[in-house]
Amino acid sequence: MASSSATPALAGSSPQPDNKGVQPRTVAIIGGGIAGLVCALRLAEAGRQVTLIEATDQLGGLGGTSDHDGRTFEKFYHCMLPTDGPLLDLLSDLGLRDEVYWKPTTFGYASGATIFPLNKALDLLKFAPLGFADRIRVGLTGLQGRRISSEGLDDITAVEWLTKLSGRKAFEVFWKPMLQAKFGDRYEAVPALWFWSRFNREKGDKKGEVKGYIRGGYRRIAEIIGNRITSLGGSVRLRERMVMLDLDRAGRPLVVTSRGEASYDQVVITTPWQGIDRTLGANLRRALPPLDMNIDYQGVTNCLLFLRRPLSPHYWVATPESTYPFDGVIETSNLTEETDRGARHVVYLTKYMHRDDPRFREDEDLLSIEWWVALKKLFPDLRDQDLERRQVFRAPFVEPLYTTGYNGRRPPEELVAGRVFLSNTAQVYPTVTSWNGSVTQAIKTLEHVLVNC
CATH class of the missing domain: 3.90.660.20 (Protoporphyrinogen oxidase, mitochondrial; domain 2)
Structure with missing residues (x-):
């Protein structure tokens, strides 16, 4: 069992190895993006025998x-x-x-042949595509979005929330194009909580x-983590495609790749579920709890x-x-x-x-x-x-592609007790999808992995 000090250490300093004269547990990490790299690094530092499997020829994912x-x-x-x-x-x-x-850094908004800067209150007051009253309401929306509680925002759409705050005209001209730019024709289902998170991640100070x-x-970050994993005795395997993920007769994760197969004590999946779902074997499918994994x-x-x-x-x-x-x-x-x-x-x-x-x-x-x-x-x-x-x-x-009530459908960190874990972008909500969001999620997943020692 990991010591009680291991979990807090994940956010900053490294977890302390807990090998007490026993064979280190073997862990396979599926995916070499930033979440996979962080999981592999922290587990190697904690004394696990780590194998990181990445299908492409590079670490770092996106x-x-x-x-x-x-x-x-x-x-x-x-x-x-x-x-x-x-x-x-x-x-x-x-x-x-x-x-x-x-x-x-600054932001501009192209309308017709003009690029309008939108970085200060005065810029918004000069934003010609909106009437003066709507410019004021958009500005107030930004202030309110940073100050109000997030309670209940997962259950209403960003369309409803922003329209209520800014008005229909301002929503159509200003906010709707930004939602469409990110989610296309699925923008109407996005929860207000997602937009609230963006307000609060990207807030600037008085200086902008x-x-x-x-x-x-960013390649430098991935390479340094990869090198540290191998220096701790871990294995980093590139150009290795997943073929099947299952449970063997002893209930241990069985990983079959384009280079062979092996059983591990634990496995952490860090790739999108769509890619891994087609590789799941019958034993693992039966062991999974009821999950809403149809997240597009x-x-x-x-x-x-x-x-x-x-x-x-x-x-x-x-x-x-x-x-x-x-x-x-x-x-x-x-x-x-x-x-x-x-x-x-x-x-x-x-x-x-x-x-x-x-x-x-x-x-x-x-x-x-x-x-x-x-x-x-x-x-x-x-x-x-x-x-x-x-x-x-x-x-x-x-x-x-988030929809209202997503918090209730968010995939869990532990899929099969003590054996199969998940750390991917479908879980970062309402945190914005980014390297920071993936690191945050990896820390959450590792708390579950390390307690199952």
């Missing part, structure tokens, strides 16, 4: 990278916020906290919004641009109008330092869409051309010679 001009860049944009306590605590434990740098990035990029996900398509010139001073420009095939222009070079990106400007054009959407399967070359043409309409002085390179990346399982 923090995966692509190479360009001798540097690595995230396929999907990432940043940190000062409120990301669990992630920042992890970086402190890895000796990386001082490698995070912070910069003020500040975001952070780590020197060397929104996917994302990103077009990564390397430019020879900047576009705007904003980190993020929302593009909610149907004129644009993407929903946001994220200029990460307004956050990152030149030592991390070189003498270029890095822009992500992003569109959240379901994996069944025909646009999710659109030819990458055609998509990148279409999106480039649309970007030049937003920035008319942009020229083809300003483009250094463009790449398209897709991920099918990014944001769970």
Whole structure:
């Protein structure tokens, strides 16, 4: 049994090994994203014999990278916020906290041919797409959203809540496009609690919004954790596809992969349930309690641009109008330092869409051309010679499609008593889906794993 001090240690310092002359328990971690990395690291530090299994050739999940001009860049944009306590605590434990740098960032909203800054009260008062009274109500909504209790917000939709606070016109013009940008045609079911969490994660201080990035990029975090796992005697196995997850005759998790099979004392699943569900064997299916695992996900398509010139001073420009095939222009070079990106400007054009959407399967070359043409309409002085390179990346399982009452359907951390555990993005609700959210969930799951020693 783990000592009573092990659980608090998870958030910051490492759990203390509890090997007392006995053979360490074997644990398989399915998935090498940040949740899998944290679970594997903490369990290895606690004396478990850990095997981390990842289907791709990289650790980090959505923090995966692509190479360009001798540097690595995230396929999907990432940043940190000062409120990301669990992630920042992890970086402190890895000796990386001082490698995070912070910069003020701004937000813009594209309407017609104009990009309106929306960062201060005065900016909102000048926001022409809304009438003056509606601008006031939107501003008050932001203040109320940060101050009111979250009680009852899981049971009403964000549409209802925001409409009540801001009014129908302000909702249609301002809030609805942002919900649609994230959830597409599923936006009407999203609970108000999800939006409330965003208000409270992204709140800035009196000086405005500040975001952070780590020197060397997110790949550095994943590599350091991976190296620490192996230094503690763990095994990190890449390019290994899951074939079946079951229970053997002794009730121990049986993991069958493209390289063979083995039984473990415990297994922690960190991948989306859709991917693991098709691999479940009959014994494990019978052992699972009644679960609502029919949680769908929104996917994302990103077009990564390397430019020879900047576009705007904003980190993020929302593009909610149907004129644009993407929903946001994220200029990460307004956050990152030149030592991390070189003498270029890095822009992500992003569109959240379901994996069944025909646009999710659109030819990458055609998509990148279409999106480039649309970007030049937003920035008319942009020229083809300003483009250094463009790449398209897709991920099918990014944001769970939440519905009201989700707290009652949230998957548990322990699926089979003492044997099979879960730590994935379907559980982070109402915390915003992010690396910080995944670290937070990993800590919760580990409390269940470590008590079953």
